[in-house]
Amino acid sequence: MHMIQVVFMTVMVFFVIVTIHEWGHFYFAKRAGILVREFAIGFGPKLFSIKRGETRYTLRLVPAGGFVRMAGEDPELVEVQTGQTVAVRVKDGVVTRIYLDRLDERSNVVRGEVETIDIERKLKLALNADGVIESFDIHPQALMISKGKETQIAPLDRQFGSKTVGQRALAIVAGPVMNFILAFALFAAYFQMAGVPMENPDKLLIGDIVAGMPASKADIKVGDVIDSINGIKIGADSEKMIGIISKSVNVPLTFTVIRDGKPLTSKITPKKDPDTGVGKLGISAAIPSRPVSFGETFTYAGKAMKNMTILIFGGFKKILIGDFKMDDLGGPLRTAQVTSQIAEQGFTQLTSWVAVLSLYLGIFNLLPVPALDGSRLLFLGLEAVRGRPVDPNRESMVHFIGFAMLMLLMLAVTYNDILRLVRGEH
Template sequence: METIQVVFMTVLVFFVIVTIHEWGHYFFAKRAGILVREFAIGFGPKLFSVKRGETRYTLRLIPAGGFVRMAGEDPEIVEVQPGQTVAVRVKDDKVTRIYLDRLDERSGTVRGEVENVDLERQLAIRLNVEGDTESYAVHPQALVIARGKDTQIAPIDRHFGSKPLRQRAMAIFAGPLMNFILAFFLFAAYIQMVGVPVENPEYMSITKIEDGMPASEAGLMKGDIVSSINGEKIGTDLDKMIDMIGKSPNTSLTIDVVRDGTPMSVKVTPRPNDDGIGKVGISAAPPTRSATFAETVTRSATLMKDMTVYIFESFKMLITGQFKLDDLGGPVRTAEMTSQIAKQGIVQLTSWTALLSLYLGIFNLLPVPALDGSRLLFLGLEAVRRRPLDPNKESMVHFIGFAMLMLLMLVVTYNDILRLVRGE
């Protein structure tokens, strides 16, 4: 049961941080009046798909991100060409369905050869029906149906590129923004769970006991107050406690603790780790109290700042070549680390999820082709030039960038799998 719970929590972490990111894109795109064709979690083949309103919601095989597909960003429209024979369904004097195949099976329709069609600006179609010309207005939400798939038309005012620059920029920036907001609230939840240190503490208590380690086997318990080791007072000096235990591998220590007001002594023999340093499997910290609202806000902001600095330092090490390939991790290693942290409990998992959400937001703002940062950069260039860039060239840049990111992901994922096989 514990394994199932850990797997569920690991999947939930990825689902939450990716979904909140894509929801940011989705919400502000819809707010701007952009037609959102698909809201997808993952890439590759579809595992699950359901359509609600104008948008199809899909879960895809490769859990490496997600996307929101907006009208005008890719050639998703099935083209209707002059000279093509189609069948149309008309309701209230407007075409609501345009069928491109299996025309003999379409009952209640008008069948004819297309003479002229405009599904973006004029929203009109003219057909030659048995020698007579018939013109129809097309409903702005009409569907083009072919090969069992229906695609809603997108009038030009519902295209991403037709919207004002500020609305397009917000629709792009909203993804990382949602990750930052999620990270802040998760850090706040973490602070509420762990509390804040009391002023002028006089003791430390055990906050965690690792199963199968000497402390657990000796009977030490979470909440025990550590008073001394081999007669030396510890107080709140965590470094002193770690140093004494670390220097005593395979040597019995007497740890004096207070449990529920009762003093007691416990014999513990530290076990050497791979570096020969003694470990007993405990974590200790001074007493804490509940954080106030103001403390929660300020400490969450501080954690956001500190973690942001840490993330950028990691990027700097990557650029300067201080990281090796084995130091990089893809979805497999991230999932492995998440599952390990999930085993430690909801407190640690909350903090880790906040860090992942913050990282996803920052990473997506990097000026790397195919990422949100690159798209914002192109919008910035458009603002400076006062005219849009060639959409074909921009699409090519993003396509190449996406291909390179997928290649890098394949390499690090392959490396992660090899590392797991080798048991490293």
């Protein structure tokens, strides 16, 4: 695959799995009537921003996730104080815009001191304009303008915290659930494209070729049928193939494959493996596959989900008990590196890898770690049990600390990724 294509596919992998996750939050928040202020992919400075309807869609610099910012989740508006001078634009007796600065530059507005204002419950505003008290209704989608920035007001019934526990939980859990749905769909697509290994194969195929190893310099390709080595037929016996190669360190082998029905022979010399001392060519054998039926597609996709989930939790367990090294951890750079390597193998293998990443993202976000979806669900569970919410300030502090710790971990693994790249490790 061409390098530009590889880079494009790598970027698209990140974009797809994060976007589908955030879309889950976005869709169910909107269904609950919550005002979604921003739908962001990435963190940090904005690279691209466009507003459609009530929501601003942004692409940010740091490709380490994304977020959906809902009204009421954090301080959003500059407070309007009694006695403060503002200007309002009125249409049909209803305030549509509230200007907090540069008042002399505003045209077609009513200017005055605020007597009373309620932008959450009653949506009412009273202004003292040259000694005359004027009362206005405030439009539920009115905009507040300050320092060149427009912010839509959020009446109480449009805020995240005003919704039922069930509605809020659904808006939160929908992100990981969308990742699970995507993972299942991609696993199903993978099995439709790749099939499954035959039960009683009569031959072996070249499954993978390692770059830089002896086989990568020979005229063999992934998918070739492995016919013979030094005239010895291999058939479906992978152990026989491994045995011949292992015993032939620095001894040239006549390696014959079948491609498009024609035999092709190459001289390949196994390289000594520094860890085991046996000969290696840098190939792996694969069992021929067969197509899957429509029903089998769902069965195999479900099994793949189950097996990968077990492996993912096995990795989490090692981290919890400390059974890992720093080099075992990888961040966005290592993920991008592995993704690019898999993208070079073709669209079929990339589909399977994206399914794994989507499944991992969904599971990871459900962990009860502060700042993740799992932690937010835990707080909602406590609210359901107690009959009242946890102090928002305390909850926000927990999430803030958790987010800071995650960012520190991200910096650490990214630094580790950079060192690995500098050392030329994979």
